[in-house]
Amino acid sequence: MRSEITKRLLSSIILIPIALFFIIKGSFFFIFLQNEYPNAERYMKISKTSNSRIHSTDFSNLPFGRVFSDHMFICKYKNGSWDDSEILPYGPIHMMPGFQVLHYGQAVFEGMKAYRTKSNEIIMFRPKENARRAANGCLRLSMPEITENIFLDGVTSIVRDNIEYIPSSDKGALYVRPIIFGSGEGLGVAPSSEYTFMVYCSPVGPYFKGGLSPIKLIVTNDYHRAPLKGTGGVKAVGNYVPGMLPSGQAKKHGFAEVIYLDAAEEKFIEEVGAANFFAIYGNKLVTPKLTGSILPGITRDSVLFLAKNKLGMEIEERRISIDEALRMVDALQHFENNGEVCPANWSKGKDSMKESHDAVADYLSKH
Numbered sequence: 267m268r269s270e271i272t273k274r275l276l277s278s279i280i281l282i283p284i285a286l287f288f289i290i291k292g293s294f295f296f297i298f299l300q301n302e303y304p305n306a307e308r309y310m311k312i313s314k315t316s317n318s319r320i321h322s323t324d325f326s327n328l329p330f331g332r333v334f335s336d337h338m339f340i341c342k343y344k345n346g347s348w349d350d351s352e353i354l355p356y357g358p359i360h361m362m363p364g365f366q367v368l369h370y371g372q373a374v375f376e377g378m379k380a381y382r383t384k385s386n387e388i389i390m391f392r393p394k395e396n397a398r399r400a401a402n403g404c405l406r407l408s409m410p411e412i413t414e415n416i417f418l419d420g421v422t423s424i425v426r427d428n429i430e431y432i433p434s435s436d437k438g439a440l441y442v443r444p445i446i447f448g449s450g451e452g453l454g455v456a457p458s459s460e461y462t463f464m465v466y467c468s469p470v471g472p473y474f475k476g477g478l479s480p481i482k483l484i485v486t487n488d489y490h491r492a493p494l495k496g497t498g499g500v501k502a503v504g505n506y507v508p509g510m511l512p513s514g515q516a517k518k519h520g521f522a523e524v525i526y527l528d529a530a531e532e533k534f535i536e537e538v539g540a541a542n543f544f545a546i547y548g549n550k551l552v553t554p555k556l557t558g559s560i561l562p563g564i565t566r567d568s569v570l571f572l573a574k575n576k577l578g579m580e581i582e583e584r585r586i587s588i589d590e591a592l593r594m595v596d597a598l599q600h601f602e603n604n605g606e607v608c609p610a611n612w613s614k615g616k617d618s619m620k621e622s623h624d625a626v627a628d629y630l631s632k633h
Contacts, residue, residue: 310339310423315355325433328471331441335428335467339420342449343461348416353427356466364451366458371504373447374403379439379470380425382432393421395564396444403500404446408457412446420444420465431469438471447503481522483538485588486512491526491537491559498536498559506540513539527588529559534585542566545591550580 315336323333334356341351367373376396381389397417404411421442425432432440444465448458489512492498497505512524523539535543536554542563545552551573556562573579 309351309419311350311352312427313352313354317355320430323431323469325437325469328433328438328469330470330473331468333469335431335440335469337424337427338464338466339424339427341416341420341463343410343463346410348410348413348463351416351419353423359462359464361449362451364453366448366450366452369453370448370455371502372407372409372458373445373503374400374407374409375443375445375501375503376400377501378421378442378444380432380442380467381439382434384435388425388429388432390421390425390442392564392568393418395567396421399501399562399564400444400446403502406497406500407502409446409448409461412463416463417444420463424465424467428467431467433469433471436472438469441468441470442466443468445503482520483523483525484516484519484521485525485527485535486516487527487532488512489524489526490529493529494557494559496559499556499561501561509539525588528585533587533589535588535591536560543586544569545586547594549578550582552582552584552586554586555583 318336319334320336336356337353338356339351339353340359341348343349361368376399378393378396379391381391383389394414397412397414400417401411401414403409421444425440425442428440442465444463446461446463448460449462450459452459489508491509492505509524516522516524523541525538525543526536528534528536534554537543537560540561542561542565543554551570553566553570554560570581570583574581
């Protein structure tokens with residue numbers, strides 16, 4: 267019964283976290299590393315590892331973020347400028363107890379991937395957008411702006427230096443983690459005097475092993491991801507720890523992730539865990555409007571462009587109330603003659619959560 271209902275949902279409404287969207291074939295949003303970026307390594311100090319991990323890496327079993335490549339990139343900010351870039355073996359970094367980031371969390375990060383094509387070319391997905399978002403994050407957290415050139419030099423040089431760790435396209439990708447943090451000492455509640463920009467890599471397996479499949483989501487009123495005028499619109503490190511508790515609670519009860527509502531009125535959908543949210547009404551793609559509390563996802567921006575320009579869909583960026591979404595689910599329930607797909611209540615203590623219907627994530631991958 268569920269599979270039949272799932273098929274019929276395609277013509278009505280589908281609630282989809284952006285992490286479950288599709289990959290368009292071709293190089294529409296990709297840059298080719300070998301062709302588009304010069305070797306910035308010639309300006310850097312380079313220290314190679316004498317003990318590579320490559321031969322002990324099992325590329326058929328790559329848990330996310332648990333395996334690391336041989337080298338990392340570090341650039342320091344001192345005396346008003348970014349300088350002293352170097353590539354060195356991945357390993358422990360020097361940190362003093364008084365480092366500002368340990369006390370006040372003055373840090374912002376990005377996440378991106380490098381892929382190996384079937385023709386053995388190395389490509390990355392819109393890294394300039396990550397550079398721009400990182401720069402905005404630095405400004406919001408009272409950090410010196412990381413320039414696009416420094417950001418891209420660090421990212422592309424470390425990808426090139428760890429190129430052997432990029433799996434074939436059927437086995438995964440190389441996850442790249444840039445992070446900028448306050449590395450000056452001081453206990454006063456003030457911006458750091460020094461900063462570190464670091465980039466390192468982790469080979470990862472396919473995000474959706476075995477293909478895309480529907481997920482269950484829950485909505486909570488007891489936790490908020492971010493308030494208006496806060497830091498929800500940047501990738502501040504402190505944004506993610508508070509979500510671990512509600513996410514963990516959701517998983518214990520059989521749900522994949524939490525749908526967060528706005529902090530002001532607790533009526534409007536904002537994000538799904540750490541992912542952007544979309545709803546499809548027929549040929550219309552709707553996503554919450556960016557208000558400052560929602561992260562401007564690079565995949566979000568790409569999906570909106572592709573849906574409009576490649577799929578011919580109507581695009582709306584506006585507030586989406588949870589009641590609007592659940593009313594559509596109720597209509598589907600009635601249409602299906604009391605079938606399995608319907609909202610349900612789950613409660614534990616003071617927390618009350620409503621289940622959304624299964625997300626049919628492979629819809630766009632087939633169109």
